[in-house]
Amino acid sequence: MGGDFAPLEPLKGVLQYISDSNGLAHITLVGDESQIKNLVAQLKISSEHITIVHADQVIGMDESPTKALKEKQKSSISIGFHLLASGKIDAFVSAGNTGAMLVGALFTIKAIEGVIRPTISSVIPRENGKTGLILDVGLNADCKPEQLNQFAVMGSVYAQQILGIESPRVALLNVGEEEGKGNILVQATYPLLKENKHIHFIGNIEGRDILMDKADVMICEGFTGNVVLKMAESLYEVSERQNLRHEYFDRFNFEIYGGTPVLGVAKPVIIGHGISHAKAFMNMIFLAQKMIEKDLMNKMKKELEP
Amino acid sequence: MGGDFAPLEPLKGVLQYISDSNGLAHITLVGDESQIKNLVAQLKISSEHITIVHADQVIGMDESPTKALKEKQKSSISIGFHLLASGKIDAFVSAGNTGAMLVGALFTIKAIEGVIRPTISSVIPRENGKTGLILDVGLNADCKPEQLNQFAVMGSVYAQQILGIESPRVALLNVGEEEGKGNILVQATYPLLKENKHIHFIGNIEGRDILMDKADVMICEGFTGNVVLKMAESLYEVSERQNLRHEYFDRFNFEIYGGTPVLGVAKPVIIGHGISHAKAFMNMIFLAQKMIEKDLMNKMKKELEP
Numbered sequence: 001m002g003g004d005f006a007p008l009e010p011l012k013g014v015l016q017y018i019s020d021s022n023g024l025a026h027i028t029l030v031g032d033e034s035q036i037k038n039l040v041a042q043l044k045i046s047s048e049h050i051t052i053v054h055a056d057q058v059i060g061m062d063e064s065p066t067k068a069l070k071e072k073q074k075s076s077i078s079i080g081f082h083l084l085a086s087g088k089i090d091a092f093v094s095a096g097n098t099g100a101m102l103v104g105a106l107f108t109i110k111a112i113e114g115v116i117r118p119t120i121s122s123v124i125p126r127e128n129g130k131t132g133l134i135l136d137v138g139l140n141a142d143c144k145p146e147q148l149n150q151f152a153v154m155g156s157v158y159a160q161q162i163l164g165i166e167s168p169r170v171a172l173l174n175v176g177e178e179e180g181k182g183n184i185l186v187q188a189t190y191p192l193l194k195e196n197k198h199i200h201f202i203g204n205i206e207g208r209d210i211l212m213d214k215a216d217v218m219i220c221e222g223f224t225g226n227v228v229l230k231m232a233e234s235l236y237e238v239s240e241r242q243n244l245r246h247e248y249f250d251r252f253n254f255e256i257y258g259g260t261p262v263l264g265v266a267k268p269v270i271i272g273h274g275i276s277h278a279k280a281f282m283n284m285i286f287l288a289q290k291m292i293e294k295d296l297m298n299k300m301k302k303e304l305e306p
Numbered sequence: 307m308g309g310d311f312a313p314l315e316p317l318k319g320v321l322q323y324i325s326d327s328n329g330l331a332h333i334t335l336v337g338d339e340s341q342i343k344n345l346v347a348q349l350k351i352s353s354e355h356i357t358i359v360h361a362d363q364v365i366g367m368d369e370s371p372t373k374a375l376k377e378k379q380k381s382s383i384s385i386g387f388h389l390l391a392s393g394k395i396d397a398f399v400s401a402g403n404t405g406a407m408l409v410g411a412l413f414t415i416k417a418i419e420g421v422i423r424p425t426i427s428s429v430i431p432r433e434n435g436k437t438g439l440i441l442d443v444g445l446n447a448d449c450k451p452e453q454l455n456q457f458a459v460m461g462s463v464y465a466q467q468i469l470g471i472e473s474p475r476v477a478l479l480n481v482g483e484e485e486g487k488g489n490i491l492v493q494a495t496y497p498l499l500k501e502n503k504h505i506h507f508i509g510n511i512e513g514r515d516i517l518m519d520k521a522d523v524m525i526c527e528g529f530t531g532n533v534v535l536k537m538a539e540s541l542y543e544v545s546e547r548q549n550l551r552h553e554y555f556d557r558f559n560f561e562i563y564g565g566t567p568v569l570g571v572a573k574p575v576i577i578g579h580g581i582s583h584a585k586a587f588m589n590m591i592f593l594a595q596k597m598i599e600k601d602l603m604n605k606m607k608k609e610l611e612p
Contacts, residue, residue, distance in 0.1 A: 127544060138481050141489035175444050175532040183447035183529045207536025211544055223489045224530045226481040230513030231537060238433060238517055238554070248548055 001031040001058045001076040002096025003276045010095070011039045013281025014050065020282065023049040025289050028089050030076045031055050055079045058096075061274055065099030069107075077101065081108040084267055091288035093259065095272030095280070102139060105262040105269040112297055114304045116144070118264030119151050119222075120271070121158065122229045125251035126213045133159050134173075134210070134218040135263070138226035145188040148172075148219050149196060153303050154263045155217040156199045161294040162287070163216075167200050171215030173224065174204035185221060193219070198303045258283030266297055307337040307364045307382040308402025309582045316401070317345045319587025320356065326588065329355040331595050334395050336382045337361050361385045364402075367580055371405030375413075383407060387414040390573055397594035399565065401578030401586070408445060411568040411575040418603055420610045422450075424570030425457050425528075426577070427464065428535045431557035432519045439465050440479075440516070440524040441569070444532035451495040454478075454525050455502060459609050460569045461523040462505045467600040468593070469522075473506050477521030479530065480510035491527060499525070504609045564589030572603055 033054035057075040059068040081104040121135035159168035239249035259272035268291040339360035361382040365374040387410040427441035465474035480488040545555035565578035574597040
């Protein structure tokens, strides 16, 4: 039931996923049973690939996350997390209330052993066609150096396993290139990254390098990362409004990337944009599948060991 | 002698300024006397508008600011600050080593009474042709709420007096719109801005609003502000490389704005980009003139009183 175009677009996405994947994953659809049944029939989604779990309630896009999760235990998001926590599903994908998805992931799904705090990342399109990864992009507005050091490891494993970058270049987002630059947080983080044997640390990068192919994984606290991501997202809107159709700016339409996984929790939780259409839902399901196939969580756990 | 094209481009800028302003300000040129004399003759700059002060040394663009200022007391930057501090000139403009200009401004020029720390700002071009102001953009990587509250006042006075915005809308850069959002710093800053009678505070803005005409003055600590500014600057480079000539992206060529003043010091100090050409120098001199004509420093002082 999540997202601005639910349940039609999520179901269209499921249909596309089933056609493209030959139905490798079994999809549990959580939401209003009668609406879903009608659409499943209309779209001719084969019943062998899906299970419907009824949810009486929906958490609105503007509701307070913690309050809504507490009071709406029969919402599709609450039930989804319950199914995931109890092992009845292996991954949970939604374009619903972002805050509720985050709170649900943090409080109902265990963190990977050793993880101080989970994080959320975003891909950043590069001019050369590649994509970089930036994290944290808003889950942790205040961070300690040790957290940034863990984000570097989790981001690096994700870039390797999911984005297919063999030895991801990890960089610290900073206000200057030289070691010793920056605020207290990044000054204390730099030596940790430098000594971290689990990553390929290349030093500091600056704001001007974010859109360039300088680093594969860019590390920052969630305040700066969130501002950067939202500014990057706005470039697509600007280019649309300015009637500036250009391949590069089209790639700032973040819907095409599907959604962003919560990294550091023990099971795949993927959060899509509210405006997600069918393709985004299909991509989110493929991402969940890949995270499971690559055994991402265990690989992260292993790399996080000192 | 500052900037990549000194002393030719600064002198061309001086010539343009004199033609455009009818020589309202008298220009003291600090640098290598023989080079300057030759160029002044070549460019036919009338001697009635200028005074040449010889400087034996030049601080290179990559030198360590504090060390260079200490060791090169006969550099054009050191002498410039000496002239400004002693009242022999009323404003100091340079496109030289940015760090040395900042250190010089902070340690040789008094702060305006009551100012905790000076700040540097940048204009941000908007789609509708207007410009916004963002500060701090790198001078203060770690800030206290009281500093951000002062940046709001200084930015607001600057927007009013220099950018000509009657009642500048001041906003706090944050990760969400609602009060209470954000990291510890902005959570503590919000109530200060809300209660500040010297500004027109409109609340939080997000990264997606930076390029939009939502707020005239955008407040943040210097870490985030620096990342945002450098990312904005890179948009011009991206659009050039992508052969994407577009009026809006052309305005991200920050050279056209001249330079950025150090706000909060008692006399005008304006720092230009290293790549500044004649037009940028001319604009910096006009900016210095306007700051004096508008009595900007005294107006800031008045608004900073509780």
